[in-house]
Amino acid sequence: MYGKGLKPLSIATVAMLALTLSLVFFYAPLDADQGFIQKIFYVHVPLAITALVGFIAGGVFAILHLRSNDRKWDAYSYVAIHISVIFGVAVLITGAIWAKASWGHWWVWDEPTLVSFLIVFLLYATYYPFRYAIEDRDRQARYASVFAVTAGAFVPLNFMAVRMAQSLVHPRTFATAEGGMPGEMMLTFLCSLVTMGLLWTTLVKFELTAKSASGQVKRLRRALDAPVAGGNSRIAPEVS
Amino acid sequence: MTPSHTAFAAILAKDLRSELRTLQSLPAMALFAVTTFVIFRFGLDRTSLSGSLASGVLWATLLFAAVLGINRLFVAEREEGGFDAIRLAPIDRTVLFAAKVAALLVYLGTLQLVTVPIFAIFFLDDAAGLGPLVAVLLLTDLGLAATGTLISSMAVNSRARPPRAAGPAAALGAADDRRHRRHRAPALAGRPLLRSLRHLADGPRSIRSDLRPGRVCGFRLPPRGLTGRPASTPLGACTAKD
Amino acid sequence: MEVLIAAPALPLDEAGKYVAGAYIVFMVLLVVYVAIMAAKLGRIERELREVAAIAEERKDERREEVNA
Numbered sequence: 048m049y050g051k052g053l054k055p056l057s058i059a060t061v062a063m064l065a066l067t068l069s070l071v072f073f074y075a076p077l078d079a080d081q082g083f084i085q086k087i088f089y090v091h092v093p094l095a096i097t098a099l100v101g102f103i104a105g106g107v108f109a110i111l112h113l114r115s116n117d118r119k120w121d122a123y124s125y126v127a128i129h130i131s132v133i134f135g136v137a138v139l140i141t142g143a144i145w146a147k148a149s150w151g152h153w154w155v156w157d158e159p160t161l162v163s164f165l166i167v168f169l170l171y172a173t174y175y176p177f178r179y180a181i182e183d184r185d186r187q188a189r190y191a192s193v194f195a196v197t198a199g200a201f202v203p204l205n206f207m208a209v210r211m212a213q214s215l216v217h218p219r220t221f222a223t224a225e226g227g228m229p230g231e232m233m234l235t236f237l238c239s240l241v242t243m244g245l246l247w248t249t250l251v252k253f254e255l256t257a258k259s260a261s262g263q264v265k266r267l268r269r270a271l272d273a274p275v276a277g278g279n280s281r282i283a284p285e286v287s
Numbered sequence: 288m289t290p291s292h293t294a295f296a297a298i299l300a301k302d303l304r305s306e307l308r309t310l311q312s313l314p315a316m317a318l319f320a321v322t323t324f325v326i327f328r329f330g331l332d333r334t335s336l337s338g339s340l341a342s343g344v345l346w347a348t349l350l351f352a353a354v355l356g357i358n359r360l361f362v363a364e365r366e367e368g369g370f371d372a373i374r375l376a377p378i379d380r381t382v383l384f385a386a387k388v389a390a391l392l393v394y395l396g397t398l399q400l401v402t403v404p405i406f407a408i409f410f411l412d413d414a415a416g417l418g419p420l421v422a423v424l425l426l427t428d429l430g431l432a433a434t435g436t437l438i439s440s441m442a443v444n445s446r447a448r449p450p451r452a453a454g455p456a457a458a459l460g461a462a463d464d465r466r467h468r469r470h471r472a473p474a475l476a477g478r479p480l481l482r483s484l485r486h487l488a489d490g491p492r493s494i495r496s497d498l499r500p501g502r503v504c505g506f507r508l509p510p511r512g513l514t515g516r517p518a519s520t521p522l523g524a525c526t527a528k529d
Numbered sequence: 530m531e532v533l534i535a536a537p538a539l540p541l542d543e544a545g546k547y548v549a550g551a552y553i554v555f556m557v558l559l560v561v562y563v564a565i566m567a568a569k570l571g572r573i574e575r576e577l578r579e580v581a582a583i584a585e586e587r588k589d590e591r592r593e594e595v596n597a
Contacts, residue, residue: 136558137558145547147547157334166325169322254566257570261572264576267584268576271580273579273580
């Protein structure tokens with residue numbers, strides 16, 4: 048049931064990814080001051096936006112879980128945050144590479160967007176030990192949802208605070224989505240954004256399908272009174 | 288009789304495999320370390336460190352992160368009956384100690400492999416001092432592993448709060464410890480120490496012939512109650528008559 | 530609307546390495562994820578095989594009971 052739209056979704060993702068990569072390397076013009084380095088922007092920024100939206104989505108699923116008490120929403124929330132954290136790792140690494148290429152250091156504390164993203168990432172990284180610390184599965188799911196909601200509310204606040212502080216601190220040193228960007232770059236950027244969004248959705252669906260499959264196997268085992276295999280994760284919510 | 292090195296390898300392999308599967312110690316240690324680096328950046332209001340300041344930040348963070356790993360070292364043994372399994376198996380008790388030291392050594396090494404480069408990226412302007420640091424870290428890991436395992440084994444047996452530095456480590460560790468403590472037993476410093484040392488120093492007890500010497504791992508879990516919590520007297524716990 | 534190619538900030542071959550590195554990191558993370566999911570799939574397949582064997586055993590037992 049979870050795997051139902053997975054094939055068309057993944058085909059769409061692959062197609063968009065191919066399109067985006069071609070656009071990035073063959074169509075988008077070179078930036079005036081950063082040159083070829085600026086191409087990292089097409090992978091770094093959409094990943095970041097998708098990761099942040101994914102965190103907010105995790106919060107939304109958590110709200111649905113708290114309202115309906117249906118465990119399935121807890122699973123959605125967990126997987127959304129999980130995939131977003133992975134995207135966050137990619138954001139941080141590609142950001143570090145971009146920083147090294149542009150400014151010569153692997154990490155710049157003066158860049159508020161990167162540092163605030165690091166803080167959001169560390170916040171969500173504590174989601175797992177937090178879940179692990181609570182043994183009772185029902186309480187674990189509820190408290191984790193509360194955490195996801197609070198953190199999900201923090202993400203847009205954090206983003207806006209950084210934006211407002213930027214005008215006081217540093218002018219943005221590279222061309223961004225708000226202005227001064229030629230049409231070709233904007234098109235490529237939008238294609239990349241759509242690709243990352245599709246990729247996120249595909250991975251979430253993929254993970255949910257895998258969880259559901261192992262949940263069905265457990266259900267079969269229980270129906271047959273077969274011994275349950277070991278190695279149950281204490282935090283991953285069961286989907287069935 | 289099982290030779291010691293086989294038992295050592297078996298216990299070490301079990302620990303590493305279980306850590307790889309459940310990932311309960313290492314990510315928390317690494318996460319704590321990176322978060323502490325960020326806190327130091329804002330607390331010291333510096334974007335680059337050098338000299339004794341850099342050294343202080345790095346060592347403080349590594350030591351507190353090590354405390355997290357030390358706390359969780361014997362938890363699986365206590366919860367799932369590993370201590371009983373060791374006592375039943377015809378092996379020298381010190382094998383458990385040695386295996387745990389080796390496991391903790393691996394955890395600390397992995398932690399440093401991850402966090403020292405991150406520290407260098409965050410704060411150091413040039414990585415020249417890192418070469419000699421590796422040798423120092425190896426020696427420190429050895430010492431930390433040995434003493435940490437000893438303290439951890441005593442703490443887990445006495446069920447008292449292990450000596451712990453106040454601060455962020457306490458928050459992460461306290462949530463952890465609270466769920467392990469079922470009964471609040473007063474910490475009797477003398478008895479737990481004697482008990483632990485006796486466990487470690489005893490030679491293999493003679494076992495009855497019907498008890499097969501077998502794998503040290505794979506001890507059966509105690510039956511779980513309806514809420515998913517283990518039964519109130521976990522099989523693996525050291526009882527008062529020990 | 531010409532954002533231009535005056536001169537790239539870094540010589541192209543050096544800049545290319547960083548861009549390639551960033552895209553490679555993205556790809557590697559994706560492939561590592563696929564590998565982890567492949568391992569999970571292998572485990573699910575193994576468990577299904579075990580459960581199928583158990584179900585067939587039960588079926589045989591039941592047939593023996595009926596015949597006996």
